[in-house]
Amino acid sequence: MNKNLQIATLGGGCFWCTEAVFLEVKGVEKVVSGYSGGNAPGKPTYREICSGLTGHAEVIQVTFNADIISYQDILVIFMTTHDPTTLNRQGADKGTQYRSVIYYQDEIQQKIAEEVVKQIQPYYDAKIVTEISALNIFYEAEEEHQNYYRQNSQQGYCSFVIAPKLTKLRKLHADKLA
Template sequence: MTKEVAVLGGGCFWCLEAVYQEIKGVEHVESGYTGGHVDNPSYEQVCEGTTGHAEVVALTFDNEKISYRELLEIFFTIHDPTTLNRQGNDVGTQYRSAIYYQSPQQKEVAEKVVAEMANVWDAPIVTELSAAETYYKAEDYHQNYFRQHPLQGYCAFVVAPKVAKLRKMFIDKVKATS
């Protein structure tokens, strides 16, 4: 087994966390912040949009069960990579589409996937592609948010449809439920 880490930003971290928790080969998903200039930012600071951080998820995955490329293909399916600093009603640099690569190999794969996805979307892809920066874990109450609050308004109307889309489009990659 070979473990890798992927750090992705695609709007609210609750959405990405809920989706990637369902994927075979993804062993751990953690919501956090990266890409900014403030040490140990709080959620409130990040929401103000002045720290430069993006809401992200850090995924630990077994690349013998799922590849980095496959994770990125899911990423580009469950969020809109063509809207600058926004996902739906979530607006601000903290909601930007971003891939923080951990190695030259991840950078190369990400560049290829972005180029391929440019043919899929009608508008230009604005996903930031940057080397990994200091990552900060989000507060505990943000971890496993969708699983703990599936009926909360945002979860029911924004997160749940993304999870449903994943289950429909990538059923072969979804963990079996017990």
């Protein structure tokens, strides 16, 4: 069976959070945590990203079956499970590496991203500051950052930061869950 696989590259603060959200979505084949959007030469490390000096954001690449879930639905889930109105911040995580960003693969994804932001804006009191930019290079994060929530769900950060995002996902998007 041929699958209509597409890729979305998204940054919504800590990649552990966004990864955990999309691993529960029906039609998502794979989620990889990584880095994108920076200008430092070579493959960055987590430590370098955390310094904020590389310009990279913590992002995920979501491989999804577009016959099951659309790119638009992926973006709606993304925009409603993190705060797209805070510049370079998600909760206590501060810095450009935690910015809200959609990296598009082509002009079609760019147009859909722009439209979703317009559609979602009325639901927020503050202005959405999510960056919409062309994807340049995606660097896969170190192995210990992959599937982080499932392997560390009892850790404090997971309990206090990620679990509430999953509760919000389940409430708002129950019909899209695997």
